[in-house]
Amino acid sequence: MTTTTLHRIAELWPALNDALGAPTAPTWPPAGLRHYLAALEQHDAAEATALRALERNPDQIGARPVPVNLRVLDTMRAVEAALVDTADRIARSVQRTPMQPPAPARAAYARTRADRVYWEDRARRAEAARKDADDTRRWRHDTGRTAARAALWLSGRVEGCGGPFRPLSEAEQRHIDRVATGALGRIEAALDLADIRRELTAAHPCPCGGTIEVYGGAGALPVARCQGCGAIWSERGVVAA
Template identity: 70%
Template structure:
């Protein structure tokens, strides 16, 4: 991930990349890290850790939930990329939850309309002015409550894209029925934005990634193996001892 991006830019990038995630959801060849082309080789050398095993159990459960029983009539669902599916769910949940928390802290409550008054006929100029002021007050309260800049904890619009753009507005200090974010709130939004963008970029294979395998799974020469790739580059495994290198096509240097 490009760490030079500001929080606002990170959130806007998430919104811009979301349609790409939706397109990738149905792509059976979507990569994850380590790159799928090298995974068979890597798994022969390294056992999956507890976190990966837990992730696999969740993905298998999600797949079972999406599949229909073979004895049912009708078309089966289109296969999806579980890596992208998990990423979209996790990122959307993080962004929406953060928007809920920030809105509770910084968003001003809607204006309250005046209490209902008993019907009366305005006979004097002062009475007519009072009724006109009341009507304006009611209209201002209605508009304030319906302000599209407000974040809402119920109803529609609680999506990853909407949350990312709303949070980017708060991080940028845009005007509206809000107070400015405190330093702590700015840091909270920055952490969520950076983490969410990192996951989106990894799911789309847009980010540079690098991983050193455990010492219990060395190269044949005894050296440590490093895997790197992403950002459109060909994934490569490299021994830091003998400098042998592998790609999906096999050994490229020894």
């Protein structure tokens, strides 16, 4: 179960990156409710940013930052921080310290067979230490610190895959499961894959002036319904009016 959750996180991460960019302007009726909601959020954030800029200097000109979906951005930051921190903690606990190479020694000629055996053994140990330190299965604190890689690395530890690691304890297994479950829940909510029900703000009413409720996700077809006139829209168009 935990490995399935972790793999699902890695699979959905590119979708979060896609959802991070600014969506197109909202239309009515909405062609796609997830994109429509994201567009509304972006529109509100852009208006707030513009107002703050005008307050600073009405004549200010210059490049504006590319707008992003702040809800998705916050989700990505929180999930990545949680997964990377968990990988750091688990690695400190279960990852074996790399083998130490032989201490430096002055070069010497192999005059006897014993000398040759000694230097050949040193060379083998040095090469083994190098390979052990460079083992790509290790979790590193300098490179590859992404949410997707952390999820897959933790999945390997849960599955007990081979490598320079000891098996996880039950407490470590439970901790990874809690973090993975919470992370996937956040991602599914951000991508509208979870079951949601939400009222739009008064700034975005139905053409009749009524409040719109959006619900769907979790495999269901997203639907928007006006609580005033009762009109219903789905991604396929108007369902009822």
